[in-house]
Amino acid sequence: MKICCIFTILCYNIDVMEMRKLYNRIGVLRREREVSRKDLAEAIGVNFQTVGYLEREEYNPSLDLAFRISEFFGLPVDLVFSTEPMKPLSEEILKYRKRRGE
Numbered sequence: 132m133k134i135c136c137i138f139t140i141l142c143y144n145i146d147v148m149e150m151r152k153l154y155n156r157i158g159v160l161r162r163e164r165e166v167s168r169k170d171l172a173e174a175i176g177v178n179f180q181t182v183g184y185l186e187r188e189e190y191n192p193s194l195d196l197a198f199r200i201s202e203f204f205g206l207p208v209d210l211v212f213s214t215e216p217m218k219p220l221s222e223e224i225l226k227y228r229k230r231r232g233e
Contacts, residue, residue: 150191154213156220158186160204175199 172179184190201208210223
């Protein structure tokens with residue numbers, strides 16, 4: 132997508148990057164560990180409503196926030212977030228362990 136911006140007489144074409152949808156397991160992990168949205172939000176330093184937006188995949192986290200969430204759950208970031216729809220967590224853990232040689 133290109134946007135044309137007119138400033139005085141000059142016109143610039145700006146490439147606008149489309150945001151990729153990020154899928155996540157935040158809601159599943161939070162419920163599994165019996166953590167409220169409010170408690171998770173306080174632990175990672177955001178508003179509890181942000182956790183809701185993240186869980187519904189209406190908002191992509193910054194890289195820093197993605198790492199804070201992953202660290203909270205004690206999981207690698209690629210087990211919490213993905214650019215493709217998530218597979219069952221048990222399947223992902225088996226694949227992860229095979230890569231590590233466990």
